[in-house]
Amino acid sequence: MDRVYPMHPRDEVPERADAYAAAPLLNCLLREAAEPTGEPGVHRLRAGGGLLRVRGGRRPRDPELRIDGLWHPLTHAELVKLTADELRQATGVSNPELPVEMLDSRDAVAAILTARTGAAAPDDPYLRSEQSLITGHPCHPAPKARGGGPVASWLPYAPEAHAxxxxxxxxxxxxxxxxxxxxxxxxxxxxxxxxxxxxxxxxxxxxxxxxxxxxxxxxxxxxxxxxxxxxxxxxxxxxxxxxxxxxxxxxxxxxxxxxxxxxxxxxxxxxxxxxxxxxxxxxxxxxxxxxxxxxxxxxxxxxxxxxxxxxxxxxxDGLRPHVLPGATPLLAAALVEDFEGSPLGPPTDPSAWWTAYLRQVVPPVLEAFERHGVVLEAHLQNTLVAVDATGLPVQALFRDAEGVKLLTDVSREAGWERLVYCLVVNNLTEVAALLAEHHPGWNPWPAARAELARHPVPEIPALLASPTLPGKTNLLLRWTGADGADARYLPLPNPLACR
Incomplete structure (x- = not known):
């Protein structure tokens, strides 16, 4: 049995595609090339000095540039041009490929949205979660780029189109x-x-x-x-x-x-x-x-x-030998996208759900690191959370040996930095932001501090006291043509340090 998504007028697709594509690009631009001015929603671009205003929180929207004292709305194409100009000034190098990728990503979103109009989604919650990522990586300038090929070459194989x-x-x-x-x-x-x-x-x-x-x-x-x-x-x-x-x-x-x-x-x-x-x-x-x-x-x-x-x-491996009886696995990245069928709707008690999520996801990652020297790539796309009949997390499942690092191959310092980025920055902060969006005024971080502090890992006290966390610079990585595995980080404010 398949469930059909509600219809959207086709003439809404360009506007919706712009919004979906702008959000992760804005997250990158604000993180890597701008700084807040103190005025709500307003950021100053470091290299060019321009003022950029956005609305929204974890998924910024409605970008506007200050020109001659007035705020001018930016289309996605104009935002791409602004980003390229800013990066040229900041790095001193040009990259004609990345703007094309950003535009390709937006066009791919438009094709996906069109394909999903009236399309049958899998009734199975797990499969639906795997095929729900219209935004994709929340901090990447072109998360939906498909190599620039014609739509007909890739759409039949696109998970987001329920292929x-x-x-x-x-x-x-x-x-x-x-x-x-x-x-x-x-x-x-x-x-x-x-x-x-x-x-x-x-x-x-x-x-x-x-x-x-x-x-x-x-x-x-x-x-x-x-x-x-x-x-x-x-x-x-x-x-x-x-x-x-x-x-x-x-x-x-x-x-x-x-x-x-x-x-x-x-x-x-x-x-x-x-x-x-x-x-x-x-x-x-x-x-x-x-x-x-x-x-x-x-x-x-x-x-x-x-x-x-x-x-x-x-x-x-498949799922059935591993998932607890009666539990339903869901892709963690789909929770952050608030996918259709997510257990994180408004009736959810955020504290109980968050405590259960932390208790399932955090211990195995820290134990693998400390006791076995294994650094899991525990980001949202490699993490499945199995929930019980009430929607409460009861198990975590992890995957992808390709992303695993071993402390016999990398330094403990490098391994810990990677673990913190994947687990805390990419995973926990994104899930916490969604819950906080649904429940204004609720604070997820005391419970996260308590969960981390339970574990005898020598680096944890410093993590809980540090003013910053490592944020991966996906925009600069792509602009400078660095190897994708050559992660580079910049400091982000650490919410764990706020008691």
Whole structure:
């Protein structure tokens, strides 16, 4: 049974797309290139000195620029131009690509909104949560950019448009296979001819790479065969290149030759070769924990040796063996988007819900760090929270070994900074802001302080006393062309320090 979203007049789409696209861009601009003036909603741009006024809180809206003593509303395109001008002055370098990405992100939102008009959303709350992120990353200048390709090339695979599709099944000759780990679930998706292994492919990705010489030659000489399509459809999750097969209870993660937020989303060779080590460390940490938290393990990968990264597919645990009986998993990022069916409606007791959320999400992340040297990438998109019949959190689930760091590889200081950014800045502060928006005057931070203070991690007293937290500079990262994994931070006010 599917539920249909309410209709919106099509002529509202441009205005709504502007608003959705402007909010994360404004968050970036205000965080990385401006400072408050003391007048409500007014910020001074550091490099150019201009005054920018916005309304709203966690999702700023209605940007206006002060010109000749008057406030002038800015369209999204004008906001992009203002941002580019400001960054050129601030950094001394130009970047013609990022403004195009920002505009592409806005146009993608418009296409998504149009597709959702009258579209059937999954009735299952978990699947609906994975396909709900119209805004996306709340602090990225172009969170919905899809590589600049035509809408028809990506919309059939867009989670936000409630897509579902069959996978393309390939056969790769056994002497050309590269694989590691338990791939039993992969082999159950179809049948390969004798002497071949089954290799599912994402149709979007295959369309992007099939013309490359090494892949075209493999089709020609028989190392690679087309075997048709999967018998059952899959649904793309919020990560876009990761899909879920509900009937098989299986996640598959693919390479995607498209820049999504900061990175080209390939399954990189070095990450695949290190997958079992990092996933094993995370799995061991959760296996030793007394909490109900669970780790969705990346069991292994398969690819073709002649197109190692391009055709790689990674197999991830499904939900059913891990979720507590009677609980419903939801994507944490969807809670922040206030998705249809969220348990955080106005009747919710914010203190009880927030305390339960903290108790489920915080301990496993800190325990993995302190006891096992594992730094989870516990941001909103890698965190699932399972709720009981009343909507109260009873379990947290975490995923994505690719984002895991081990203290055997990075310094403790760097690992702790990453943990604080992902868990506190990206996760807790966003959920707290939503609850505070629903319940004006309610203060989430004493409970957060108390939860953090329970844990014997040496860095926590300094965290609770620090005036600042590390905020990732996604706008400057993209403008300067830095590697997406090369995180750079600037200080943000620390609400945990306010008693």
């Amino acid at each position: 579902r599709f069959a996978l393309t099944l390939l056969g790769v000759r056994e002497d050309a296979v590269a694989e590691e780990g338990d791939l039993t679930a992969l082999d159950a998706l179809g049948t390969a001819p004798r002497g071949y292994r089954l290799l599912p492919a994402h149709p979007w990705q295959l369309g992007l790479v099939a013309g490359r010489p090494e892949i075209r030659e493999a089709f020609d000489d028989g190392r690679l065969l087309r075997l048709g399509e999967s018998a059952r459809a899959v649904l793309p999750t919020a990560a876009i290149r990761t899909v879920y097969a509900p009937q098989d209870d299986l996640f598959l993660k693919f390479s995607l030759e498209v820049r999504i937020t900061n990175d080209i989303r390939r399954l990189w060779r070095h990450d695949l070769l290190d997958l079992r080590r990092k996933d094993g460390a995370a799995a061991n940490a959760f296996g030793a924990s007394q909490s109900p938290a669970a780790w969705l393990s990346d069991q292994g990968y398969r690819t073709a040796g002649f197109a190692f990264e391009e055709l790689a597919v990674l197999v991830r």
